Structure formats: structure tokens, C-alpha cells
Amino acid sequence: MWPWTPVPKNGEANVVNSVSTLCGGCCGISVRKIDNRAVKIEGMPGYPGSDGKACPLCLSGLQKLYGPTAVSSPLKRVGERGQGKWKKISWDAAIAEIAEKLGRMREDGRPQGLACIMDRECGTVPALFQRFLQVYGSPNFMKTASVDDAYELTLKLMHGVAARPGFDLESADYVLSLGSGILDGWGSTVRMFRARARWQENNAKVVQVEPRLSNSAAKADQWIPIEAGTEGVLALGIAHVIIKEGLYNKAFVDEFGVGFEDWVGKDGKKHDGFKTIVLKHYSPSTVAGITRVDPDIITETAKAFAAASYPLALCGRGEGRTPGALHDFMAVHALNALVGNVNEKGGVWAVPLPDYVQWPEAKLDMAAERGLATDRVDGAGTERYPLAKSLLTRLPEIINAAEESPVEALFVSGANPCYTLPDTAVAKAAFSKIPFIVSFASHMDETAMMADLVLPDHGHLERYEDIPAPSGMNTPVIGLCRPVVAPQRNTRHVGDAVLMIAKAMGGLVAEAFSWESYQDCLEKTLGDNWEPLLDAGFIHNPKFTPDAWAKAFQTPSGKFAFMSDACSYEAEGAPIAEIEGKADAYPLTLIPYDSLRLAGGPVTTTPFVIKTVEDNVLKGKDIFVEVNRKTGGKCGLAEGVYAHLSTPKGTVKVRVHMSDGIVPGVVAMPRGLGHAEIESYVGGKGINVNELIGPVEDPVSGMDAAWGIRANLTIA
């Protein structure tokens, strides 16, 4: 009736299966198409983990595909950094410019000045970047860190293996979540939902320990409100009860554990064992004093945990975007070990890292050798931080502290550090000091805004890519992200872009990349697996089982290390990661919270998803912080009023939502808002919580251990 109301064209329906990379959980998706248009995304039946379902973000993926923020051609910055003024250039010109720049740096003997930031390190695309950096001569491949990194480190220290954590969630019958947003995006989102449905069917008990009544807490059988940041202490308190009452799995602890009793370290000194420390410092009453959890609840929980057939304790706060303190992870993992559910049914498994990317060793020239021999710019792997693989959160400070940025050229792909890094202002300042930034973003984002060149990648529904198992999967999976529609814009696959740059560089750099195209690379890398992958959309080994205890641990003693040289609990026991700010100036604590209705990671939320956000989280452009009704009352606040929220990092204007589902003294702010106003459906709304929280370095790993920051809330 109205000519301006669109009439969708009809045609033949068909379905393409793929994997959506928008969320961290990698939902398997089935895309319904009408002729050449993709019209609906649904879950892909049979896909490991998500099996026919998908998270809200992935369900709305078409809004990314056809959305207004997709970059339509290579762009060269013409205005100031971040101003968003661009000139369209050709692919050839862009590649030539990069090759020229990088060539000069290498000639000048500073190949280590090139750095690369990604959000993953597994799979062919990260491998291409890593290989490029290697042959070019830079050790500076960085990854945005998450709980997976902390967990990996934990396994490294306690099991002595390089492995990623896998959780046999579906078999667990008692789940103790220490702050993990198991229904708020932690792990592989949809798998967690399905696991929860299973727990419900099996009458498994779920206990959520968290300062805020999140969706995970609301749907748990029991919510234990806890003082923010003290979940690790509670784990040790529970361990105390289990040890004291002799409820632990003696078969495992005695035969396969080391460091449980007092032990002698590498230094030859005698150290207190796990048992001694826990019994000495973590009695329920002490723990209750720190965590504000009732001692009876601690005892009850410990007994129930130990009594369960398949108890499972989980760690990593919220969605798991911040790695957290290593102590917490080790404490929680020790708790799992106490009840013997390591590499066991319903427990935590050490799953080998994916190893299907096997390429011939690349030949390196002198320049590369010299560059690779330099220390990493973020300090990872150095004497100070021997354990970490990359420490991206340290980078901004280092760049800002130096006169000239040690990073001279930066590649960013898949990551959006200018949004996700803590203390965003500092991160942005650092980025503006980097002379040359190339972004491979498919959609314009905060980091691409800071770039000198944007070489747009195909959108997630326009490209091939291998998707290794998502966070927490306990069985090996490779999913295939494949083009659902032909590329809609003048974009190139990021893999192809890397190949093009390498070829333009010539010499050994070009030689290291023998593939014709990314697709060629992918097919050859997967070899015999390519055809099955193409047919089924994924390769999965559901029968995978972890190594039995006898051969599972590669520590020097060959046993499970309750305590380790690298990280032991001395004197007062494990400290709680200290957060920034003085309590007198900042009487409250600000914590971020995650929700599936807001994407907190590198991918910006879609218009559909932000439509589901409640009006006491976002109203107009105002963000709401959640505060306990009593705390709010004490601050003179009322529902919906404007207030100034200040932290050592800055002050912002927010609105207040008074809640009965949050621990007093805590202010909770949703993660995922405050995006740059690149478009007006999602951008320019609310505050990015990362602006208000700075990184806190974990003394052992060097990774970000911040779980919040001191804050104050005053009526505006």
C-alpha cells in the first residue's frame, strides 16, 4: 500500500550451514536463504555444543552482514586519528603501502617494531599472522586475554601440560560456579544453556557464588551472595572444610598429588603444603569475615560438594573477558582436585591444544633472526613474566611510557582493543602514538577508527575459516565458517590480505607463503579433513577422553601439583587481587557485569539484540548502574536518578537502578555499551565500563587480574 514500505522479494528457499564467529561461543548456524538473500539465522542441528540453537547475537548476525557499519572498501585515513575521515583506495595501493612501510622497517633493522593483535591464537588465520611475524622478524604477536589464558596457565602449573581446559559439564551433578556467568556468556554460551537444561533434568545442583543476582544466579538452585572479588578465598574456605572433615578424595590426593602436604621447592627450602596453608588460614570463620558468606553456608556447601558424585567447580568471572588472578584459578582447580574430578567424568579435563595447523618450518633470514631474538614488547616470556604468552594489557602503559612507541606498525584483526582494553583512555592514547596501524576489521569499530589503513575482511557470513573448539569444550572440534552469501562489498579475506602483503614483501617472507589463496591454504592445512569438514560443517571427536591420572601430569614430579614453585601460597595465604583506589575516597566497588543481551567483546551488539535490553539498563543514551537498595539509599539516591559515578579512572554520569539482587557496597555496570557512534542504533549509547576500570597486574602471570575498581556514587 505504501511505496516506501519494502516488499521482500520471493524466491527459492535454501539453507547453508556455517559457524557464527560473533560470539565467543561459536554457535553452529543454519542460514535460510531466499535465492541469494540470507533472510534468517537459526541454530545448526547437530553442531557440537550449540546443537540447533544459537545465542541472540549470532541469531541476529544478518544485521552485521547487511548492516551499515560494514566497511565497503579499503580505506586510508585522511583526517586526524579517530576522526573517521577516510579516502577509499584500491586493494593494490593499500597492499603496496603496507609492503613499502614494512620493508623500510626491516631494512632499518627494526622488524620487531611490527606487532599484531588478535582475539584468538588458534586456527589458520592467527597462524598466518604468526607466520608472517616470524618470517618478518617480530616476536610481538598478541592476543586479547581471557579466562582461557588463566586456565591454560593453571593447567601448565598444576598438570604440567600445555592444554586448554575442557569441562565435562553435562555429566556433572553438582556445579559450584565461583563467579562464572554460566548463563551470561561464560564458556560456549549455548552449550552452557544446554548443559543447564541437562542439570535440571538430572536434578544436579547448581550453586552460584557472585555479588550480583545475575541470570546465572537467578537460575541456580542456590545463590550465595559474596563480597566482590573474594570468590577464590571462598574456594579455599570450602577446601578447608573438605580437608578438615577428611572428605577429600584420598586415592587421588595421596597417590597423584604433590604439594598437598608440606614440600620442598626447587630452592631447597621447605614450604607449607596446601593442606597446612588452607587449614591454617582459611577456616570458615576467617573466610566468612572476608567473603561475608555465612560460615554455615561454607560448611554446607563444602559437604555437599564433596558428597556429590560428580562435583565441578568453575572459575572466571562473568563472561570471562578478564583473565583474573592466577591464585583464584589455582584455588578453584585445587578444589576440583581435592574431590578427584580432574580428567574424570563430570570434571575438568586438560584437552590438548589443537594441532592441525602443521606447516613446513619457514626459512628465516638474518633480519628475522635478529628481530625474533629481541624481547617481546609486552614483556611476556621475559624473566619477569616467564609464564605468560602475551600481555596485551601491559602494552598501553609501555607505549605511553616510552618516548617513541616501541610498536611502529600494528596489525589488528578480529580484536577491538580500543574498546575492550581496560582503561580505554590510556589504550587510545597509546594507539595514537603508534605510527602505523592497519586494521583488518570487516566492520568499522573503535580500533579501526584509530587505524591508518583499513583492509576490510569479509563479513562472518561471507568467508571461509576454520573455527577451533570454543572455550570450555571438552572434546576436540573444528567448525567450518563458510560463505553463506557472496561478498557484498569490496572486501578480501584477511588471510588473502596477509598473503598479498607477504607476496608484495618478496624474498623469504613471500616464500614462506606458498599458497595461492587463503582457501587453498585452508584446504591444504586440513588435508584429508577438508572434505568431511565441508560435508558436515564440523569435525568432532565426541569419544575423546583425557589422559588417565597415571599419565596425565607432566610436572617435574609427574603428579598433580597443589603447590608450584611459580605460584605458592605463602605466609598469609593467597592474597585477593588488590584493586585500584582508596577506600576512603571511594567507599564503593564498581564491578562490570555481563549479559547475553549486550555483546561485551570486540563485536558490537546488533540493533535486534540491543532492542532486548531492559529500560533499567539503558534508557535513551543513559546507562544505569545497579546498586543495592540500602546502599543507594545511604548515598541519597533513588530509582532512576542521575548520579556521578567516579573511579580513579574518571567520572561519568549514570542513572541509578536500585536493586535487591546485589551485595551492599557494590555498583554494577553492564559491559558492552558506550560504543563509538559509528551508527546510531547501538553506538553512542551509555558508557563503556572499561573506561572506568584500569588493569591490575597479577603478580605471577602479569595478566590482568582486575575484577573491579573502587568507586563512589553521588547524586548528580
Add this chain to the structure above:
Amino acid sequence: MFPGFFEWIWDGGHVVFMGGLWYALGIIGMGLTFCILKAAIETAQGKGAEHGGDEHH
């Protein structure tokens, strides 16, 4: 509105309601037609303003 329309059914509701409506419309229409015709005839017969029209207030 009229019998034969998709929405029309021969039931009590339609008969009573629409009957009432058409009845009212009919009276209004016929009354008006009557007045106009009569006035036209009267005018043709030369009846006019000279009678004055105040008597029927």
C-alpha cells in the same frame, strides 16, 4: 456493509444492526428528498420568501 460482502453474514447481529442503520439512513434520505422535491415544486409554483418564515419557530 452490504449483503454479499465478505464480512456479511445473515445473522441476528447483521440483520438488527444493519437493518437499523439502513432504516435510519432511509428515513434521513427520504425526508431530505421529500423536502428538496417539495421545495422545488413550491418554488416552481412561485411560492417564495414573501410569506416570511418566522412562524414556525
Add this chain to the structure above:
Amino acid sequence: MKQSQGHNRPKKYGMVIDLDKCTGCGSCMVACMAENNVPFKKDETNKRDSITWMKVYKLTNGKPFPENDVCYLPRPCMHCEGHHGHSPCVSVCPATATDYSTDTGIVSQIYTRCFGCRYCMAACPYHARYFNWWDPVWPAGMEQMLSPDVSVRMRGIVEKCSFCFHRYQRAMDKAHLEGRHELAEDEYQTSCTQACPSGAITFGDLNNPEHKVHQMVKPDNAHGGRPQAPNAFRLLERLGTNPKVYYLSTREWVRKAGDNSIKGEGKAHAKH
């Protein structure tokens, strides 16, 4: 010409939503919007002019910390049967733009017939009906994602959840081609049912004892479809709207929050 559709047993498509399972993730809302060409605006934070055929409400037990509890309640159109199909909205529409089918039990809304008087919205106690206050506008290029199975609505008319009726039409098309006149339970499922990652939503024919929905709530058709299963309830049961969306919860306060009660006990308070 052969005629046989008319002889089919009447269906009563309905939904059972297990509130213990629902986690409030919002997948149903997004799946619904994507399936049904629901428009979106730059600012959707005024929830009273934001079109969400499926809307998830957050209920709280109103108790102070730490006894506070919340429950999410997804609310599609209830497809009320009222008394013999006289649902609150159907009989009030002056232009016969909304209708109740005794074959499927679905309350339809015809957008090209609606002239936007909004009387049906006033009649619906569930606020399941939405008015197009604005012209639907898609950012350039995004109209490509519109599905041809669902008409795009113009400004100035009322729209609502259709139980994804186009999926029924699609499934029936296939059935006709295969010479069938009946659909299997899984052939016709709504988009939200399909999307719910928790499996909280079940959809099917309430009249069919073999369908899960029937087994879950055991509707008592002699008494306006009242659920006979112990944990089942319907929203505003007392008003006699006879809705076809049933809820399950083991929590008493949630079940009480589904209807008004005189003594005022157990009334849920909207979270603010």
C-alpha cells in the same frame, strides 16, 4: 475437485513455557524479530513504543536482599480463545482485521485491513499488540534480510505475534505436495520455540493428546482450557481470556504472579 481439508480435526495451537528453564537470555525475542521482519528504530529504550512480539518480562518476588529472587516470563501473543473464539481483541476490531480461526486457534492480524484505531490494543490486557507509530525504515541494504513469508507492516497499523503462522502455511504446502493433510508435531514450530537455547518453550496442538504441550498442561477444555497439571498456570486466568499460552513453574510466588488476587499476597512487583 476434491475437498478434504474441511474434515480435519480442529487444532488448538498453543505454547507451554517452562519458567524454571527460561534464563531470560533474549534469544526468543531476537529470533522472533528476525523471523517476522520486525522493524527497529535508533532508540528502542522506550519500551512502550518498541515492537517486540515476544517480550521477556522480569518478575521479582519483591523481597529484600538477599532473599530476592527473579524470574523471566516470555510473553508472546496469548492467542486467547475467550468464549468460543471471542478473544478480547477479536470482537472489538471494527474492520474485521483480526480474526480467530477455529481450525488452528490462532488469532490473526491482517495488516492491510487494519486502519489503526488501536481498539484491540486497548482490549488486550497482555500488551501483546503493538502499533507502528513510525514508518518502518531499514538502514540502506538491510532490507535484504527481510523474509518474503511475512508481510512488512506499514506505519499506522497494529501488529502482533502470529505464532509464526507462515511456518504453518509453509509446512502445509509441503504436506499438500506429499499428499498429506496433517502435520507432524515438529513440522510446525514457532521461531522462538526453535531458538530457545534452554528448551523452555514447547509448541504444539493442545487438542492432540500426543503432543507434548497437551501432556505438559493437560488443558481442561470443558472449563475454558484451564490447566490441570499442578505447576501450570496462565496469565490472568481469572479474566476469562482463555489464553493458549501456558506457563510452568515450581515456584509458588511465580505462579501467584501470573494473576491478580484480592488479598494482595504473593503479588509480584515489577522490578525497577
Add this chain to the structure above:
Amino acid sequence: MSALEEKSKAVSDGGGFALLFFVVGLVASLIVGWVVFPKILYSQKRQPFDFNHKLHNELVDEGCESCHFFREDGSYAGVPKLAQCVDCHESVQGDTEDEAIFVNDYVTPGIEVPWLVYSKQPDCVFFSHAAHVKSAEMDCKTCHGDIGNSSTLKVYEENRITGYSRDIWGKNIAGFKKNTWDRMKMDDCSECHVKLGVHQNSVQTGKGACFVCHQ
């Protein structure tokens, strides 16, 4: 002549004039209504080129469904796509001008033919060909007329206001019809549905519920 006579003469003179006026007006109105109005209301559009249904029908085995087929999911493919035609029409066959246009302008560059569809319904209409053709075993002819035996495509008349073909309202401007295929309005669907008692399940009208034919 007295004033009175004069008056009555004027009336009778006037009466003759009025009658003439009435007749002329009536004729003019009829012409406007039946001839001018349809001319103004409908624009004449030609198909990209002519198509001989009869000729093709003789060459295929399964009648209409050879080209106008059902997809596996039960949906109806409608007007054939270029891909269905190219097998035979890769190069120019015969010497008609239409054939040359088809091959040169569409087949060779691979452009879909922008056929004007006479039976195109508004977006809000859901019509299941499967239900009618398969389940009810109806003839295509019942609704579409004997197009299968036509050797040429008629002129497409497009309603300037609605943008739909004149075949929907029907050739007869008053809306009368002789054959089942003369019109394709909602009333025509409903007429048959009422007669056969198909889905007469509406609470409002006792006839077909809206969602039987709408989406």
C-alpha cells in the same frame, strides 16, 4: 401572455432542455465510466517479448508443471527462471524476432527476463498452489484461464494506483465476471471457498479465517 402562462411555458421549455441535458449527461457519464476511466486507470505495458505457451506445451510431457513446477519444500516456483530455458535456447531457434530478443538480450548476458506477472497478488496474500493443484486437484485453468493454449501474450494492463494487473480486478470495469478466471480478487477466492466449505472457520465471519489466505 399572462405572467402565469409565461411561467408555465418556461417550465415546459425548461423541461425539454432538462431532458436533453439529462440524456447527454448520462451518455457522457457512461462513456467516461466505461471507456475513458479504464483508459486513464490502466497503463498498457508490453512484455519484454512474446511467448508462445501453446508451442511449448506441445513439446513438454508434464503439461504446465513441466515449467511451472513445485519445489521440494512444497513452494511453487512460478514463472520459470532463465536457467530452465537455456538448455534449449542457448542459441537462437527459429527466426522469430522474439526469440532473437530472448537469446541476445537475456540468455547471452545471463539476465533474468523481467516478465510482468498477470496474476501477481499483493504481498499480504498467501496462496498455496500445492493446496489447490495437489490436494484439491484443481486445473490451472480455473484461475488462470486457458493460458496453456495461447500462442501469444496479451498486453499487461497495470493499474496506475495499485500497480497490480488488470487481471486482478477483471476486464469488466463494473466487476462482473462470466468465467472463474475473469477476476482474482479476494471475493473470488472466497466464493469458491464458501461454496466448497474450505476452512470455513472464522469466528468473525463464519467464512474462511484471514490466515487461510493471508500472511
Add this chain to the structure above:
Amino acid sequence: MDSALIPQGVRRCSLGKFAFFIGIVGAVLLWGVYAMLLCWLKGLNQTNMNDYYGFALWIWADLAVIALGGGAFFTGFLKYIVGKDELKNIINYAVLIGFICYSSALLILAIDIGQPLRGWFIFWHANVHSMLTEVAFCLSCYFAVLSIEYLPLVLENRQLNKVPFFHNLAHNMHEIMAVFAATGAFLSFFHQGSLGGVAGVLFGRPFSFREGAFIWPWTFFLFTWSAAAYGPCFTLALTKLIEKVTRKKLVGDKCVDLLAKISGWMIFTYIIAKIADTYYWATVTAPEGGFTLMDFYSNNPMYGIWILVLEIVIGGIIPALILITKKGRRSPFLLVTAVIFGCIGVSVNRWVMVLQVMAVPVMPFDTWAMYYPSWQEVATTILPVAYGVILVALSYRYLPIFPQEKELNY
């Protein structure tokens, strides 16, 4: 200048003064027209209505003007059917007010619908079960009747009346006015009632839902009754107002007294029925849906029990008592107080039956919905007022509206 148009034997202000007055009101009218065009061209997003407030200020204005315009049908009913001949002195004015009210109502409805171009669907594709259909049909028909009743007045303009055909037509229409009046009364009984039915049938809205007889909820009868009762109040209020403005006595005391008395008894009986209805609703109907009376009047910033008191006591009992007592209605002050209170009473009744219905939360976890109109809504609501003022001014100046004017003033 325009003296040739002014009825014989009466005095009117200078044309300049008149034009100035019309100009000012005309400016307000244009403002309203601008807002109206905004609503038509840009859509109803120009209003503050929302999915909770599908019906708001406009529908209230509609209901209110129709109730207040009820003076036309009821006075006509009394004069032509019952035979209260004294009312001939006010009937013209009542008809004029009715005409203004009903034309305004139709205009507002045309703005209020989301697809004005499809407005005819309500007739063409009528659903006879809908109260709104009944409203639309009767409203349009009754508007036609009012136009027919108003037309002879126009034709009686001094100059127009010189045309023989017009003179005869006006005369003939007066002759059979009783037929029209009867038809109008018949239609009015229904549409006033169905306006009440609009709210009363909403069984999903316990605040407005009422039981009733046959297909009609009690509000159906209450609305007809209240329109008949309060309509004359409005006619009287406007009579007093125009007398104040023109500084003339235009309607005789006898006529006013009669109408006031009838109105008073109507209000008196109505308010008894209304109280009975409210009692039954509060104790039986609402509790069946799980509501107590105070659920409807608490926990919100506006709708307290005061509004019920305002409607029933101040807008009902007080004017009724004043008007049924001879002393009361013969005291100019009390009479004016009573008719104004009456107008407020019926307006408040229509307000709660539209806006409070929307405001009350029905789902237990829902909250009160508050609303304030946008300027566009206000402007389009004032538009008919300005139009009414202009039409009254024009009619008063050029048409013989008040047959007693000469005898009472000169």
C-alpha cells in the same frame, strides 16, 4: 458593511471588531490545523501515545464532546417527541452546539486513526460486533441529522432566505423536523451507548469492564443517560457564556429553567444508577478479576480516589441537587455552578473511562502507565474549540439563532 446579512432588528458589533476577534481565534485554529497536518503527514509518532496508551487525549475529547453535545439530541427529543414547546427558544443553539461537537468528533477520529486513508474500512468492512463500528455508523448518521437540522438555520440568513428555493426548503425542513429529530434521538441513544460500550466490553480490562444486559454492558446505558443528563448542562453553560460575551439576554428564563430542571432530574437519576453501578463493580465485577477497588486508585502519581469523588459527588450529586431545587436553579450563581460542575463531572467520567482504563496495570507484574499529551495532541484538541467558537460567532452574527433575542433586549 455586512449589515445586510445580519438578521433584522438585532444589533451586532462592528465588522472590524468582529474580524479582529475571528482573526485571533483563527490563529489558534491554524495552529491546530498545523498540528493536524503534522499528524497526518508524519504519523502518530507526533503524539505521546504509546502501546499502553492506544487511546488517549483525543478519544477522551471525542467522548467528552459527544457527551456534551448530547444536549442537541436530548433537547430535540424533548421538544419534538415529548412536546416541550418552550424549548424552541434554545433548540437552535443546542443544534448548533451539537453540530460543532459532532463535526469535531469526526475530525478528531480522522486524525486519531493510524491510516486515515483507510478510514472507510470501518463502514465498508464493518464488524457489527464491535462497539466502535456502532459508534462510527451512528455518529456519522447523527452528524448527517445534525447537518440537516442546522441547514435550515443557515438558509434563514436574511440574504439566503430571499432565494425562494432556499426559503421553501428551510420551511419544509422545519415542517418535518420532528422526523429528523426522532431519527437523531434513536441514533443518539445508540451511539452514546456504544461509546460507553467501547470501554464496558473490554473484559481484559477490569477497570472498565462491566456486566450488562444482552450484548450491552451497563456503561452502554449509563453513557446514554449521562449524555442526556449532562448535554443540556453544556448547552446551558454555553448559553450563559454567550450571554455574558454579548452582554444580552438571549434565552428566556422559563426556557432555561425548564431545561435545567429536566437536566437536574436526569443527573439525579443517573447518579443513583452510577453509584449502584460503581458499587456493584467494586464489590462483584472487579473482585472476580482479582482486583479490589483501591487497586485502581493507588500506587500511582495521579489516579487517587479523589477522581471518583470528583466525578460522583462534585460532578454528579451537587449539580443534581442544585438543579432539582427551584431555589437552586433560579439562583444565577448556583445555576452556573451546577452546569459547570455537571460539565466537569461528565468530562471526568469520560476521562477515566478512557485514560484510567489504559493506566491501570492489569498484569500483576506490570506498572501504572502515565501519560501526558504532546503539543500536537493538545493543539489538535483545541482546534475544534477554535472552530466551534468561530462557527458560533458566525452563526450568532448572521443567523437567527435566538428567536427571543428581539423580545428580550429591544
